[in-house]
Amino acid sequence: MNTRNDHKPGSPDDDFGGDPLSPGKLSLQLLPHINGSDRQVKGVCTLDSGKIIVGLAVSHDEDDEGPGYVNFYYGLARMDEHGRLDETFAIDGFTFGQYQPSFNG
Numbered sequence: 001m002n003t004r005n006d007h008k009p010g011s012p013d014d015d016f017g018g019d020p021l022s023p024g025k026l027s028l029q030l031l032p033h034i035n036g037s038d039r040q041v042k043g044v045c046t047l048d049s050g051k052i053i054v055g056l057a058v059s060h061d062e063d064d065e066g067p068g069y070v071n072f073y074y075g076l077a078r079m080d081e082h083g084r085l086d087e088t089f090a091i092d093g094f095t096f097g098q099y100q101p102s103f104n105g
Helices: none
Strands: 038-046 052-061 069-077 094-098
Touching: none
Parallel strands: none
Antiparallel strands: 038 052, 052 069, 069 094
């Protein structure tokens, strides 16, 4: 058993995360793309199991609706304790859906 820790407290763990371009960080680049999507993290929660849930707002350009038309979706991703997408959750660790239209009354 290796009990030696070479990391200073608060320093990134380069083995965490699945994006080789951003070692030590959760990267939204790992998430599957919805055509033309932009992602914004809205919440993060660590589960007792060590897995990480990430809530997102996702925008999507709708080409068939006309120029400049944007739909908004929610996204939910689950990462394992090492910061990689948990492929046992949803479809390869990520799911999304569209918000219901607002009602103006």
